[in-house]
Amino acid sequence: MNPLDTFFSDQARARELGDPTAPLCVFITTESNDYPTGRTLVLRNIDGQLGVFINKSSPKWNQKDRGVSLQTYWPSVEIQYRIKASCAALDPEMIKQSWKQRPETPKKLDWFYERQKPQSANLEPAEATSFTTKLKEIALLDGSTAPDSAAGLLLVPFEFEKLELRLGDVPHNREKFILIEGNWQHYSMVP
Numbered sequence: 001m002n003p004l005d006t007f008f009s010d011q012a013r014a015r016e017l018g019d020p021t022a023p024l025c026v027f028i029t030t031e032s033n034d035y036p037t038g039r040t041l042v043l044r045n046i047d048g049q050l051g052v053f054i055n056k057s058s059p060k061w062n063q064k065d066r067g068v069s070l071q072t073y074w075p076s077v078e079i080q081y082r083i084k085a086s087c088a089a090l091d092p093e094m095i096k097q098s099w100k101q102r103p104e105t106p107k108k109l110d111w112f113y114e115r116q117k118p119q120s121a122n123l124e125p126a127e128a129t130s131f132t133t134k135l136k137e138i139a140l141l142d143g144s145t146a147p148d149s150a151a152g153l154l155l156v157p158f159e160f161e162k163l164e165l166r167l168g169d170v171p172h173n174r175e176k177f178i179l180i181e182g183n184w185q186h187y188s189m190v191p
């Protein structure tokens, strides 16, 4: 059994219940000083695989090479997943196509990262004051395309842990799936 199928089916249940956290994950990396850091990202289903859209100018682009963990919790179904995954860059052509559907401000931000300052850089006080105006001034000409720094990652899981909370005075259900030589091994865990 591929735990990704279970993941998508639990996520679909959360979506049907209108859970606002259903599309989200916490994407966890380590900083250069080995300190862990996480941030919320939209977790995408890309032809049955997990993916995220991020910008290469962000520190997380290089941090991903030291390993990535994902975490989700959907209160509507009371299920938590912890996933370890390796990453590969998504096809730039696919990114460029989907980028065209993005709203104007995120598009302009991608060009801001490319030409002015990388994502997550500090702004000087004067830059912070004029930031919104500067962003508005970025021209998106007809047919403008994504900068090369607009990117995405395909996440290839090799370990899943699922914790399902149980109602009443019973222990929670906790299981782990580890990919060993192409086969998923299943373990029940002490919750």
Ligand SMILES: Cc1cc2nc3c(=O)[nH]c(=O)nc-3n(C[C@H](O)[C@H](O)[C@H](O)COP(=O)(O)O)c2cc1C
Binding pocket: 024, 039, 040, 041, 042, 043, 052, 053, 054, 055, 058, 059, 060, 119, 120
């Ligand atoms: C609900 C939500 C969804 C988000 N989705 C994304 C996303 O899909 N891609 C992204 O790069 N940042 C997304 N962000 C912003 C990130 O959490 C983060 O602030 C940003 O990517 C900068 O991260 P960094 O400090 O690792 O550079 C989202 C934030 C929230 C609150």
